[in-house]
Amino acid sequence: MLSWAAAAENKFSHPIAKAIIDRFEQLGAPIPETDETKYAVGYGVTVGVEGHIVHVGSARYMAHEGVKLPSALEREVERVHDDGHSLIMVGVDGALGGALELKAAQRSEAQLVIDGLRARGAKHLAIISGDHDRPTRNLARKLGMDRYFAEVLPQDKARYVEALQKEGRRVCFIGDGVNDSIALKQADMSISLRGASSIATDTAEIVFMEESLEKLLEIHDVATDLQRNIKRSWRMIVGANAVCIAGALFGNFGVMHSMVFNQIGGLAAVANGLLPLRKAARLQHQKDELAHFIAEHSERAL
Incomplete structure (x- = not known):
């Protein structure tokens, strides 16, 4: 089955596929050859393997493909969901061959990132997931999320993003799967990361290289x-022009005075705009010094 x-x-490359493949690789066996794949977004996948028609996906996908599920499976599904886990069904030639139990694992940095976003003023954090209610609810509670949406179909993820926008929120959506592409397009800001599906990275406005x-x-x-830098530059420009206007009205400023103050404001704004480059150069210099320090002490240790 595995x-x-x-x-x-x-x-x-979605997380469920990675989990299954990682577990299979522990067996040290070669992956069987398959014929043309039929993939139903958000449901599952059907392939021909070694002369058998194999369906892999949710119970909903099995029903859609006509794979009969035994009534005893319902009790097992309840048990798995009570534990906060999920079941991936494996159908073989129209019948249930087995099921793989997946335990939800949060990213190691997830709690750190969520706490950091809270500290930076994030007002509403939500999970939009195609997983079942109980695993999603448990994960949301563990991470301290404000809200969660479970059992969401791929085509409906964008609708949930739109619902949040209609509440007056500016939504940043983070996703890495094929199922997330429509929601990434709908959000005010969209982020994906390295290793995500190509359609996710193509759609996202920002892609992390890690x-x-x-x-x-x-x-x-x-x-x-x-x-902050842009606002500061605008204040410099507006302030200099305000002096010009006040001087012309009340201080007998001539054209030369106005030109001088206008240029002062513009040059100050340009200098302010270059500050991030100076900061970046300083940080790079610190990194170079640290790398040199580590390399030097490594040579001494050897």
């Missing part, structure tokens, strides 16, 4: 600093 499931999921969300806090800080 080898056929791995064969079916071998061409995909398979981690830690950069989310850094990019928030960079954006906040940039916004």
